[in-house]
Amino acid sequence: MKSAQYIREVPQRYRLEAGKCTGCGKLHFPPRLVCDGCGSREFEAATLPRQGTLLTWTVIHAAPPQFSLETPYVVGIVELDGGVRLTCQVADCDPEELAVGAPVELVFRRIKEDNAADIIQYGYKAVLRRE
Numbered sequence: 001m002k003s004a005q006y007i008r009e010v011p012q013r014y015r016l017e018a019g020k021c022t023g024c025g026k027l028h029f030p031p032r033l034v035c036d037g038c039g040s041r042e043f044e045a046a047t048l049p050r051q052g053t054l055l056t057w058t059v060i061h062a063a064p065p066q067f068s069l070e071t072p073y074v075v076g077i078v079e080l081d082g083g084v085r086l087t088c089q090v091a092d093c094d095p096e097e098l099a100v101g102a103p104v105e106l107v108f109r110r111i112k113e114d115n116a117a118d119i120i121q122y123g124y125k126a127v128l129r130r131e
């Protein structure tokens with residue numbers, strides 16, 4: 001990843017910043033240029049809730065080279081409170097304990113190092129909420 005692209009994505013990666021349509025209120029994550037709800041091009045920044053539920057997941061055994069040392073790991077689709085869905089790694093879990101609808105929250109973690117650009121990337125991962 002080029003460093004300029006990385007810097008551009010920092011608000012999403014680090015602050016879970018979504019684009020909230022000022023026309024209809026729909027949240028878009030990642031932010032987009034045109035609302036698919038009403039066609040508006042006007043957005044304001046909105047921070048996504050960190051809590052949600054696990055919709056589905058898969059265990060990755062054969063990963064791209066930059067993640068090969070982490071296998072096996074879990075990638076899931078999370079629906080945050082409010083309805084935004086995103087794909088992310090599900091960390092600190094045994095896949096056997098995962099369930100559809102399990103409560104999760106997003107935490108901030110190291111994602112990978114990009115040695116070519118000399119960047120350590122951070123971002124969000126989901127973990128199970130254990131009450």
Ligand SMILES: [Zn+2]
Nearest residue numbers: 021024035038
């Ligand atoms: Zn809209």
